[in-house]
Amino acid sequence: MPRDARGMTNQMITARGLTKTFRAKGQEVAAVQGVDLSVAEGELVAFLGPNGAGKSTTVRMLTTLLPPTAGDAVVAGSDIRRDPAGVRRRIGYVGQGTSGGHTQRVRDELHAQGAFYGMGRRETRARAAELIDSLELGQVANRQVQSLSGGQKRRVDIALGLIHRPELLFLDEPSTGLDPHSRANLWEHIVDLRRETGTTIFLTTHYLDEADQLAERVMVMDEGRVIADDTAPALKQQLAGDRVTLAFGSATDAAAAAARVGGESHGAVVTVTAPDGDRALPRWIRELADAGLDVHAATHRPPTLDDVFLALTGRSLREEGAAAA
Structure with missing residues (x-):
């Protein structure tokens, strides 16, 4: 409606x-x-x-x-x-x-x-x-x-x-x-x-x-x-961008990569929001490789309602639902 x-x-x-x-x-x-x-x-x-x-x-x-x-x-x-x-x-x-x-x-x-x-x-x-x-x-x-x-x-x-x-x-x-x-x-x-x-x-x-x-x-x-x-x-749409995830060989590399791409690191994984994730991802992989930071795995996807929920409350409803099931 x-x-x-x-x-x-x-x-x-x-x-x-x-x-x-x-x-x-x-x-x-x-x-x-x-x-x-x-x-x-x-x-x-x-x-x-x-x-x-x-x-x-x-x-x-x-x-x-x-x-x-x-x-x-x-x-x-x-x-x-x-x-x-x-x-x-x-x-x-x-x-x-x-x-x-x-x-x-x-x-x-x-x-x-x-x-x-x-x-x-x-x-x-x-x-x-x-x-x-x-x-x-x-x-x-x-x-x-x-x-x-x-x-x-x-x-x-x-x-x-x-x-x-x-x-x-x-x-x-x-x-x-x-x-x-x-x-x-x-x-x-x-x-x-x-x-x-x-x-x-x-x-x-x-x-x-x-x-x-x-x-x-x-x-x-x-x-x-x-x-x-x-x-x-x-x-x-309020989140204004795709969710990009980059995985590295160590938490140290992830922290260094997060500083370069403007993301957040959690262990050996970096998450970052990009308005054009499909175009930003290959560029970041090249730039990070030039800096000696090898990306082991990478994904990008549009935002989900769980991303919205996380942004609003600081918690993941998907994780809460899994715990309650």
């Missing part, structure tokens, strides 16, 4: 000054500090941040699972403070490690979820059949949830979150723990459903490729504040 979509009147989420503090060891700890954000109808927004940044706390406030200490938000047309029940009727929420009752059959879980939302029996059964078909759960619909694979369970989670046709779907780390094939399969189904229904999606994820490929907009949160909010291409 275009950048100016947030200027439209059809906002699915509007939050102003959203704040949450907790009491810990006799002190007030601010988990979320004055967050302002907006999500337009139909957008898919990725919400990135390191562990402890305040992402989950923010999502829990927006979904009415946690009352804010200060600030306010309107979600799917209802105020989270004045009409939390109205919010819950209009949103779907898929948290981490849910999948309903483990001993229940998939079909029964969907029927129970529909009843929870006040749907009639006929409507619930029709909607469950529709989701079972669209999420390719037909072969497992009569099996107990506990017997399913990780990817199948997450598809059940998505179906549970969509049973009541929500206008807005919150997905909290939906593909964590899945193998690459299951991740790709899950997202194929989510993208297809969104294309068919136009559902707005608010996604938290550690997988930067998901945010880069799927989201129209990326928000970065750190230390309780939203510190960046734009399209993935626009965020990457």
Whole structure:
């Protein structure tokens, strides 16, 4: 969706000054500090941040699972403070490690979820059949949830979150723990459903490729504040250059090379940003060789969202995600 979509009147989420503090060891700890954000109808927004940044706390406030200490938000047309029940009727929420009752059959879980939302029996059964078909759960619909694979369970989670046709779907780390094939399969189904229904999606994820490929907009949160909010291409363009990596035979050579090319050395490796990495790289290799500094290996690539995250926070979200997996 275009950048100016947030200027439209059809906002699915509007939050102003959203704040949450907790009491810990006799002190007030601010988990979320004055967050302002907006999500337009139909957008898919990725919400990135390191562990402890305040992402989950923010999502829990927006979904009415946690009352804010200060600030306010309107979600799917209802105020989270004045009409939390109205919010819950209009949103779907898929948290981490849910999948309903483990001993229940998939079909029964969907029927129970529909009843929870006040749907009639006929409507619930029709909607469950529709989701079972669209999420390719037909072969497992009569099996107990506990017997399913990780990817199948997450598809059940998505179906549970969509049973009541929500206008807005919150997905909290939906593909964590899945193998690459299951991740790709899950997202194929989510993208297809969104294309068919136009559902707005608010996604938290550690997988930067998901945010880069799927989201129209990326928000970065750190230390309780939203510190960046734009399209993935626009965020990457702010870094103004390719990432060039040069490997040397020793840390001493790397330090000397870094001083010559204006980069940073980490052990025997130098990293440097160049507006034209493909042209700068061969020139640097020649100049360094003339100075007696032989490059053992070299690469260049365009900036990634992890580079953006590293520049903004000083940490690598990719490394954090790998550690959390």
